[in-house]
Amino acid sequence: MGRWRAAASILFNHLIKTPFPSPKSLSPKPLSSSNLPLLFRFRRHFSALPSPVSVYATDFDNGSPEFPHQNLGFVSQGEEEEEKLGKIPVKAYFLCTSIDLKSMQAENLSNIIPPSSRSSNYIALRYCDFPPDITGLGMKNKASCFRYMVVFQYGSAVLFNIEDHEVESHLEMVRRHASGLLTEMRRDDYTVKEQPLMTRDMQGGPDYIVLKTLDTDSIRIIGSVLGQSIALDYFVSQVDGMVEGFADINRAMEKTGTFTMDRTELIKLVGKANSNLADVILKVGLFERSEIAWREAKYAQIYEYLREEYEVTQRFGNLDFKLKFVEHNIRFLQEVIQNRRSDLLEWCIIFLLTIENVIAIYEIVRESTSVSL
Numbered sequence: 001m002g003r004w005r006a007a008a009s010i011l012f013n014h015l016i017k018t019p020f021p022s023p024k025s026l027s028p029k030p031l032s033s034s035n036l037p038l039l040f041r042f043r044r045h046f047s048a049l050p051s052p053v054s055v056y057a058t059d060f061d062n063g064s065p066e067f068p069h070q071n072l073g074f075v076s077q078g079e080e081e082e083e084k085l086g087k088i089p090v091k092a093y094f095l096c097t098s099i100d101l102k103s104m105q106a107e108n109l110s111n112i113i114p115p116s117s118r119s120s121n122y123i124a125l126r127y128c129d130f131p132p133d134i135t136g137l138g139m140k141n142k143a144s145c146f147r148y149m150v151v152f153q154y155g156s157a158v159l160f161n162i163e164d165h166e167v168e169s170h171l172e173m174v175r176r177h178a179s180g181l182l183t184e185m186r187r188d189d190y191t192v193k194e195q196p197l198m199t200r201d202m203q204g205g206p207d208y209i210v211l212k213t214l215d216t217d218s219i220r221i222i223g224s225v226l227g228q229s230i231a232l233d234y235f236v237s238q239v240d241g242m243v244e245g246f247a248d249i250n251r252a253m254e255k256t257g258t259f260t261m262d263r264t265e266l267i268k269l270v271g272k273a274n275s276n277l278a279d280v281i282l283k284v285g286l287f288e289r290s291e292i293a294w295r296e297a298k299y300a301q302i303y304e305y306l307r308e309e310y311e312v313t314q315r316f317g318n319l320d321f322k323l324k325f326v327e328h329n330i331r332f333l334q335e336v337i338q339n340r341r342s343d344l345l346e347w348c349i350i351f352l353l354t355i356e357n358v359i360a361i362y363e364i365v366r367e368s369t370s371v372s373l
Contacts, residue, residue: 088161088214090190092226093171094234096155097180097279104151104177113148113216117291121153121283122227124220148216150223154283155180156231158223160192188230192222201298204305211302217292221299224290225306231284232315235276239322242273246329263337266330273326286316 101123105112113124127147148160149170157174159167175181191208203210211218253259280286293303307313 086194088192088194089163090192090222090226091159091162091167092188092190092223092230093157093159094155094186094227094230095157095171095174095182096178097182098178099151099153099155099174100177100179101151101153104174107177108173116217116220119291121285122220122224123151124216124223125149125151126216148219148223150220150227152224152227152231154227154231154279155182155234156227158226160219160223182234186230186234188226188233190222190226192218202302202305204309209302209305209309217296217299218302221290221292221302222306225303225310225312228284228286229310229312232280232286232312232319235280235284236315236319236322238276239273239319239326242269242326243322245269246326249333250329259333259336261333266333266337269326270330273323273330277320277323280316280319286312 101120105123108125111125111127113126115124125148127149145161147162149162150158150160151174152158155178157171159170162170171185189207192214193205193208193210194212194214195210196212198210198212201212209222249259249261290299290303293300
């Protein structure tokens, strides 16, 4: 580009400095290399110059001082903003053991998304208060520019496109309708990327999923798997606590040959183990097929991918194995306690028979003494 401009500048300056010919000098003369018009004399020089197209192509490919934004590896600010807008942060929380969805729905009627299935264990809310930067870009028609919250009856809440400083206000809204609040809330993070130019409907990655379009059914599917996963973490931690407790009991029995747990504590452990298993199967609905995924193949693909990504089936298998270990220990301790009670009853019977025999002997001795007198 620089050589082309330099040649054009030389030609222009020469034309300006050359005096305009008088009428007499316009008479025909034999053509020679000395009296050729200036343009033709420069013909050879121009033919040696590179083509403007090649010069522009070289500048575009390699970059130039006049066009620094065309350098390789440079990402414009608009592309960065577009890439940022295509990423939707997802945050999953498990904060209680039960949520009253009816009262929460009545309080947030203006934000409720109409259900697309018959499932009644969750509600989905959408918020339309756009940030100023998104509003200026005219992106209101994109689902990724809204804010969503999916709340489940068993205690999970999944937030889409909500910043960290806004999370607490949304969770406080859930706590007003919650019971059995946990002392330590559990959290998990995920990311959804939206790329409309994709040829496929979805593509997975480490800790994120790429979707061609993000719609409310996709949000419901993603929210259901993340909500189940974070709830499963809680129940696994509860069962881990029971397994650790029985491990301590077994270590004590190994040293002393006995244990100090009474029947009431053991019955409480039985109830806790059974309630955890029932909650995972019934309330969380870990093995219930999603109606949305059943209707459309693209949602089924997202559902199956996320369940495999979070290893839901394998983690439930581990939970079931731990519960069987707990059940085995409970059955063993029940037998020990039952044998202990049987031994106590036997000793009581022996004691009563001994007293009866002593009384009988005393009566015989007394009668024999009275007869002799």
